[in-house]
Amino acid sequence: MARNPVRTLVVAEAVAGTSLAAYLATMLPEAQRESIPELLARGGVWAGKYRQLDPAYPLSARDVLRICHPPTGVYDTPVLTVEMVLADEARWLVVNKPGGWYSQATPWDTTGNLVGAVQTYLQPRQRGAGTSFLHEVNRLDRETSGIVLFARQKALAGPLQAAWSGGGVDKRYAAVVRGHWAEPVLIDAPLASAGSARFQVDPAGKPAQTQFRPVLHGEGWTLVEAHPLTGRTHQIRVHAAHAGYPLLGDARYGGGKVASSRIPGDFFLHAGRLSVQVRDETVTWVAPLPAAWRAFLATVPDGETAWAALGWGAGLAPLSGSATG
Template identity: 35%
Template structure:
């Protein structure tokens, strides 16, 4: 199966056995993860079974699933076929590819900075055929593209994509150490309490009655979460905030605003029905959360900061509130 970003068939290939040469950008990855990325339709159990039996070899030697592949490694892989009945996943069309290409605001050898539109998932799955990362892979010639972090589907703004495996590790380490800096623009329903500039409330992920993913405050089982807030502009019934998460929990800003009695406008998960209906009647049609600023250190050690202004639909809602005022 030639053409996969990260490996290429050698001259020794036969119709039944593949010899994959490891490209430099995949160095350091576990063998099992490398094969699962290479053969996405093959069940994990099959991949682990052929490794355990010794049918997969690195440089003609038996290896274990946790073997770290190196540049130039020759990986022998026995025939592994995706199930014939497996439906082929839809591919992103030219229009969405062009849209995502246009969303790239900065391109460096090690990473891309993308201004993700609202309504686009960062990756496929759970009823979504493809997301930002699959679309970028289809649109570009890059041999390696992986998400460094995530944004909710309905959140717009800056997201970081690694172009080398070494860069992915270096950048993700910064997010784990909380040494990156992220700033959001967020419009909330209600009047933000004066004097509240930090919310500290532990968060726990739970499953709702319909099976959807939710987050709640839990002092017993939640993980520590802190967000700094600053009121930027007040309107009748709404407040525009600057939010700086000091931790990176799922739905952190959305839940931390909700526990203050000021859920994010347009938030179908945490906004009550009456407020959501009022928002929609006034013309609101999106989640009013935007990743405005992202600062980090490049793999070369340079400190950089990127900003993305609020998109047109977000700005139009703010302008509408100003006119009402």
């Protein structure tokens, strides 16, 4: 981890008028000075409420600067490949986001995320075509893999966003939880912020409902389908933990590891099926499971039946195909 991922500086009157880059060169440790151009280009410097990317920006007395470095000390450089693209047409782009990618800009980086990767992917086809519209309709947590929808027409962005807020979408997730979850259940439990980027069941919170259905049982774990009927932050993770079956490896909500060292990744939550009703059309996309999970499920009893048991469709051969998840 970076020792000081966020640092706050208050500009003194004596240096008012100094350029931002020159000021940073005097205030940052020597080991970080060579990285100032990238720090600025990535959008990791804030002046008050706004990012400041201009090295020549003249500072004013009492300006409050926030210097944001990546928590790991290394910038993410995600690359979107054609295997990750589920649909690419004039109306929309649909992507199977890998786990570990941020869906949007972070305080320290505007480019090392899914939006930046999509823009880079589309760039060769947009040359000479003028500015191309791109709107990220839904987002997934960094750890979550699966379907993210981008509108490519301004006239379509509103109807798609309205579908999201008005119940015109059907979302299905695959999740691996700790323990033996035996029966389908509907969790109806309001959610509220618990601080520190956590959420909790709270009678005074916002209404939240999730249907869970067990699909496959392993040694100390269960693969379930999660069908959120509402769209609260961390909803599936909190509801699963509330039911007594936290996501395997999800330390934030009480999920520990199990004995099998073959289980890949930190925890598994995959947005695998999405149906959207827009205007008079209903469109459905299905995203293959991540490659590491396809390989793992192929080694466990009845693992090859997991996709059929999810009931999301047979077209993508997720346990034996070569598509990248």
